[in-house]
Amino acid sequence: MSSQATQSALALEPIVDDAFVVRKPFLKWAGNKNRVKHHIVPRLPEGKRLVEPFAGSCAISLASDFDSYLIADANADLIDMYQFIKVDVDAVIEAAEGLFVPRNNEAEAFYELRLEFNQAVTSVRKSALFIYLNRHCFNGLCRYNASGGFNVPFGRYSGPTCPSREILGFSEFAQRCEFHHQSFEETFAMAEEGDVRLTI
Numbered sequence: 001m002s003s004q005a006t007q008s009a010l011a012l013e014p015i016v017d018d019a020f021v022v023r024k025p026f027l028k029w030a031g032n033k034n035r036v037k038h039h040i041v042p043r044l045p046e047g048k049r050l051v052e053p054f055a056g057s058c059a060i061s062l063a064s065d066f067d068s069y070l071i072a073d074a075n076a077d078l079i080d081m082y083q084f085i086k087v088d089v090d091a092v093i094e095a096a097e098g099l100f101v102p103r104n105n106e107a108e109a110f111y112e113l114r115l116e117f118n119q120a121v122t123s124v125r126k127s128a129l130f131i132y133l134n135r136h137c138f139n140g141l142c143r144y145n146a147s148g149g150f151n152v153p154f155g156r157y158s159g160p161t162c163p164s165r166e167i168l169g170f171s172e173f174a175q176r177c178e179f180h181h182q183s184f185e186e187t188f189a190m191a192e193e194g195d196v197r198l199t200i
Helices: 003-010 034-043 059-063 076-097 107-119 124-136 164-174 184-189
Strands: 049-052 068-073 177-181
Touching: 034 059, 049 059, 059 164, 068 076, 068 184, 076 124, 076 164, 076 177, 107 124, 164 177
Parallel strands: 049 068, 068 177
Antiparallel strands: none
């Protein structure tokens, strides 16, 4: 196994810097590759930067160990959230933790907060609501109607908790990342010689 593959294999285990920090996906995400990352990451070619055009939960990027990352997605709410976590993780965690209370794990509160999310402008609060919705909606789906409104119904889970440790771990990883809200064509157009393109 090459040195890059060895480092990638080691990176599959969550990175714990102290009792609070964990490096693994904090979002539920349809089609995420968290369960197959141990098959994919060791097979990535060597390179300094990983280009991931379909960010989702960033399962593969989080499990790898490149010098830097170009991460993009067509979902603006997702990329905005990652940007806020990168620059002010404490504010995001504080706002998100305030939403994970028993009274908000009821259908009426969920739909009120979903409406707030759909009417909100880009902000730390909207990013916190995105995390709340992801953990409280049906199957953690991310779906929008024709008007651009998030429309996944209430999921009825027992005591969802805020993934604060995972968010903090992501913020450390994010310091090596460049995030873009754009298409995969635009993302690949930004790739440079020596980059590793994630095409799955």
